[in-house]
Amino acid sequence: MDGPKDIKAIGVLTSGGDCAGLNAAIRAVTYRAAVGFGWKVLGIEQGTAGLMQRPVQARALTTDLFDGALLRSGGTLLGTTNKGNPFAFPRSDGTVEDRSNEVIEGYRSLGLDALIAIGGDGSQAIIRKLAQQGGIDLVCIPKTIDNDIGATEVSIGYDTAVQVASDALDKLQPTAASHSRIMILEVMGRDAGHIALASGIAGGADIILIPEIPYSIDHVVQKIEALRQSGRNFALIVVAEACPGPDGKVVAREGRYGGVGHALGEALEKRVDAELRVTVLGHLQRGGQPSPRDRLMATVFGTHAVDLVASGRFDRTVVWRNRQVDDVPIEEAIATYANVAVDGPLVRAARALGVSFGDAVPVVLGEAE
Structure with missing residues (x-):
């Protein structure tokens, strides 16, 4: 009571x-x-x-x-x-x-x-x-x-996980540019794409794949080719662990997500003429300062x-x-699941920068007043 x-x-x-x-x-x-x-x-x-x-x-x-x-x-x-x-x-x-x-x-x-x-x-x-x-x-x-x-x-724990993933992209970008490579970074997040989305934007990813937005390998290839035609010699891809593989099937081992980065890499190697490397952060996102x-x-x-x-x-x-601490009944807290809002401000901002989510949604141009 x-x-x-x-x-x-x-x-x-x-x-x-x-x-x-x-x-x-x-x-x-x-x-x-x-x-x-x-x-x-x-x-x-x-x-x-x-x-x-x-x-x-x-x-x-x-x-x-x-x-x-x-x-x-x-x-x-x-x-x-x-x-x-x-x-x-x-x-x-x-x-x-x-x-x-x-x-x-x-x-x-x-x-x-x-x-x-x-x-x-x-x-x-x-x-x-x-x-x-x-x-x-x-x-x-x-x-x-x-x-x-x-x-x-x-x-x-969320902010540090995003920081670790963003830092990884910061380190992968120079190597990608130096060797003309496609770098795929697989991040955690369970069934939600929050870490992938936030770190992808902060780390300047070209392609962000999250479970909330279905993707096709064709659209991923199209984005890579568009980058190449623009004069870019590398690409950064962030993929959330819960994303299905290019064949639409969940990639998991013993009931745990993991491996979609390599599955994506294997599919892309058959479609693009570029060296490709995959990095799986795994538990690095949980530990550390x-x-x-x-x-x-x-x-x-x-x-x-x-x-x-x-x-x-x-x-x-x-x-x-609302910028302040509050409290709610435990039952209410655990009953409400929050995945990425596919039309939310972060997704819109990423699309405005030309980031691809592997889908067919085009970049929406603003209108001058």
């Missing part, structure tokens, strides 16, 4: 894939809770998996831990997991079992009054279900490099999450919209 309550200790955990900015969020939670309210803060290690262990994997978090280095560090000092749903936990014989009660019992053994969970939509859905089942007062903080949680304009914006958003999200706990407002996710 919402409403102020007597808080003495809270827990914080990270769940799902890691990303840059998580330590900044943990730092903000610790400082706001310990200094602002005098609460004890426990960091739960390895996400919900840590709550299954006996003894529970948790450590005290104090402001002394944050001497400045962790703010600048990628990953998460608490560790995380993106597998092992406690409601359907895999067993060695291939079956699954419900271990949710073990997680709840582990949480209760810590004597906590509330929990702050940092995770994407999948993690938030699982932890909310645990909270409802176990009567846990929960607040969530959004993090995902994919930036596909619809209730928030930005999630922790967080960008200033990711540190900033993580700090704002972390302090606001603690303030929600202090005011007794639970079952909510912190969000950023």
